[in-house]
Amino acid sequence: MVALGGPSSLVDQRKLRAAEKKLADKRAARGVFDPDAIPEWNPNVKPAIMVNQAKISGGAESKSKDIKLENFDIQFAGKKILTNANLSMNFGRRYGMVGKNGIGKSTLLRAIAHQELRVPSHIRVLHVEQEIAGDDTTAIVSVLQADEERESLLAEEKKLNQGLQKASTTPEDAAKMDARLKEVYLKLEEIEADKAESKASAILNGLGFSPEQQKAATRTFSGGWRMRLALARALFCRPDLLLADEVTNYLDFPAVVWLERYFQNWHATLLVVSHDRSFLDAVSTDILHLHNGQLDYYRGNFTNFVGTKTERRRNQIREYEAQLQYRQHLQAFIDRWRYNAKRAAQAQSKIKILEKLPPLEEPPKDDMEGIVGDGQEGSVYFRFPDPEKLSPPILQMTDVTFGYDSSRTILKDISFDLQMDSKIAVVGPNGAGKSTLIGLLTGKLGPLRGISHRHGRLRFALFSQHHVDQLELGASSVQFLSGRFPGQQEEDYRRILGRFGLTGTTALQPIGTLSGGQKSRVVFAWMAMSNPHVLILDEPTNHLDMDSIDALAAACRAFTGGIAIVSHDERFLDAVCNEVWVCDNQTLTRFEGKVGDGDGVVRQYKKSLKIEEV
Structure with missing residues (x-):
């Protein structure tokens, strides 16, 4: 049929659309630019979470605090996260959730917290995700207000006392008020309301809040400290289910060590997402593995999970190879004797056996990539180019004192020497001066007194804890690098980005649409292109999955320049560093670990910490 008013077409439009789609798929696989495949970046739009849940747990009738959610689906931004999944958590157990970056761990937590995935209404759920809003409320009062039951009882106590003092109150009403007041006092005694302030103060202290900070208004704190305050409120009010998403970031x-020990005595249910293996080992009683749209359960901590998962896959491979060998043996017998008159009957019997066997499927690709990071073939690979050698000293400070004004000294009479072969971990509580030390090392800050020497040809690259500030969120990764290092071909920038795991169209989409881990990789690529003599890394493992953390550790070990790292990740630090410098009480001192006692120097430092119990 020919359309009226237009020329005749001999092209089958259905086949044309199919061919165009096939070509677009091939381009995406090769990483060829396809403008339709690049999402637009809009910081004000967040995709919705779609949940299909058959029914709520039966625990609603029994008032049990165990959670059992069955046969539910979750989609986020059109992507399937879970299909026909089941989530079961026993009260009092501590679950660590693991999975690759972007697999949907945070989405699952948000679905539970926002009641899109419904749990029984009598179970109190609290999600540590967003920083609290700042106002004139002090930090400790903000924590105390998190316990709504205590706040309600105190408000009722105040109202009853005011009513008893009124002259207009009748004897009958006074008797009722007095009886109710006794009940309120009894309830306050049961929940140990008189100890609430000391408990809140101890939690804040464990999370790094000094006595002065505890009395400061919440509006005076930065975003990171407000997140700590949100965590303190959650720990104080003890919900039935605490959802903690990368809280160690x-x-x-010292605060991570304190939180490990605090969670070990947590008597409610905990579901924590973390890429810090030592933290998961210390905290978890069970592991939930999110992969391929399903949840798998493992008893024990992360190390037990890795051992069990590895052994399970080893058995699957053994079974597959045994079955393959058996089938090959049958086929070889058939091929040899099926046309031999004397053996034809036996060959026919083997053919029937072979036909009755179920289809043989090769074990799926190991889904531990991104979780275990054992350096196996196919895992993420990072690399920083080796710099030319510089004669020492390259970066040295002697008797340096620094303060932003004469009345407030942050670092006093510190000495520090970083060489081309240095691999140094800088640890200590927040606010002790670690960021100031980085500023002095990079030259952004100058000492009030003392000598700060940097080699004239020294190049350094800084990974900031707030690395997003180093990026242009509206530009693509290729555009960002070409703006910093102009004059190269697009393929050169994409090859460098590919070295850090940003391949295909990912390198061409706006940086604002990338995940936190992908943004970190853009910064690592920028650092590599600057060809530094010294890497200064401030919390580089935040947002990276475990495979990427191990890839970064391997790249740092292989790097022939100097490295100084500020991090809370014990395993990462021990994998890279051979020195620990402690920044605390205005000083910078080297921790003298014992060589050859079986632990890395960072683990030795961790064991030496004296942590106050709550």
């Missing part, structure tokens, strides 16, 4: 090393 906002903590310094």
Whole structure:
């Protein structure tokens, strides 16, 4: 049929559309630019979470605090996260959730917290995700207000006392008020309301809040400290189910150690997402593995999970190879004897056996990539180019004192020497001066007194804890690098980005649409292109999955320049560093670990910490 008013077409439009789609798929696979495949970046638009849940857990009738959610689906931004999934958590257990970056771990937590995935209404759920809003409320009062039951009882106590003092109150009403007041006092005694302030103060202290900070208004704190405050409120009010998503990203090393020990005595249910293996080992009683749209359960901590998962895959491979060998043996017998008159009957019997066997499927690709990061073939690979050698000293400070004004000294009489072969971990509580030390090392800050020497040809590259500030969110990764290092071909920038795991169209989409881990990789690519003599890394493992953390550790070990790292990740630090410098009480001192006692120097430092119990 020919359309009226237009020329005749001999092209089958259905086949044409199919061919165009096939070509677009091939381009995407090769990483060829396809403008329709690049999402637009809009910081004000967040995709909706779509949940299909058959029914709520039966625990709603029994008032049990165990959680059992069955046969539910979750989609986010059109992507399937879970299909026909089941989530079961026993009250009092501590679950660590693991999975590759972008697999949907945070989406699952948000679905539970926002009641899109419904749990029984009698179970109190609290999600540590967003920083609290700042106002004139002090930090400790903000924590105390998190316990709504205590706040309600105190408000009722105040109202009853005011009513008893009124002259207009009748004897009958006074008797009722007095009886109710006794009940309120009894309830306050049961929840130990008189100890609430000391408990809140101890939690804040463990998370790094000094006595002065505890009395400061919440509006005076930065975003990272407000996240700590949100965590303190959650720990104080003890919900039935605490959802904690990468909470260690906002903590310094001593605070992470404190939180590990605090969670070990957590008597409610905990579901924590983390890429810090030592933290998961210390905290978890169970592991939930999110992969391929399903949840798998493992008893024990992360190390037990890795052992069980590895052994399970080893058995699958053994079974597959045994089955393959058996089938090959049958086929070889058939091929040899099926046309031999004497053996034809036996060959026919083997053919029937072979036909009855179920289809043989090769074990799926190991889904541990992105979780275990054992350096196997196919895992992420990072590399920083080796710099030319510089004669020492290259970066040295002697008796340096620094303060932003004469009345407030941050670092006093510190000495520090970083050489081309240095691999140094800088640890200590937040606010002790680690960021100031980085500023002095990079030359952004100058000392009030003392000598700060940098080699004239020294190049350094800084990974900032707030690395997003180093990026142009509206530009693509290729555009960002070409703006910093002009004059090269697009293929050169994409090859460098590919070295850090940004391949295909990912390198061409706006940086604002990338995940936190992908943004970190853009910064690593920029650092590599600057060809530095010294890497200064401030919390580089935040947002990286475990495979990427191990790839970064391997790249740092292979790098022949100097490295100084500020991090809370014990395993990462021990994998890279052979020195620990402690920044605390205005000083910078080297921790003297014992060589050859079986632990890395960072683990030795961790064991030496004296942590106050709550």
